[in-house]
Amino acid sequence: MNRPNVSEVDVRDVTFGLRVKIVQPCNLYGCEIGDDCFIGPFTEVQKTARIGARTRVQSHAFVCELVTIGEDCFIGHGAVFINDTFSTGGPARGDKELWRATVVGNRVSIGSNATILPVRICDDVVVGAGAVVTRDITEPGFYVGNPARRLVRKENRQFD
């Protein structure tokens, strides 16, 4: 009978700040996680990813290589980051020259099941549940939908 090559979920080569809480099982490797962060179960944070102090990464989130997340952020359940946009018509298949980075500012909250393509998100942004962020976000505010667009909230309607 054929035997697969099995790797275990692990926490290895991670630079942790102080007072970090993680809930197993999670697969964290080669990343940096700042002071007072929380990393929930069934998450993956890949190498070179950086997560700033006091940020919470909720269960089932996926933070891939080349993602930098600021301080005091909230990454909702099942939120997914993307570094390979299939720019040549399919997966880069390990050609990291084709991968692109994402930078998330401080005090950014990303709702459950949101998908973040390689973009820059400024400080003080809320991304709604299920949003697909395809373009840089350069103004603080609420962004929802696919593709994500700025939400004109009722209390701000007279100003937006």
Ligand SMILES: CC(C)(COP(=O)(O)OP(=O)(O)OC[C@H]1O[C@@H](n2cnc3c(N)ncnc32)[C@H](O)[C@@H]1OP(=O)(O)O)[C@@H](O)C(=O)NCCC(=O)NCCS
């Ligand atoms: C984006 C969000 C913050 C907006 O909240 P809000 O300002 O109270 O917005 P409202 O509920 O008043 O909705 C305003 C409009 O946006 C729409 N909307 C709200 N959230 C939306 C979303 N995630 N995607 C698409 N449209 C959304 C509403 O349908 C409504 O549209 P309408 O004016 O045409 O009826 C919130 O809906 C959301 O998605 N939060 C994420 C919460 C989350 O994932 N938490 C994780 C931990 S449990």
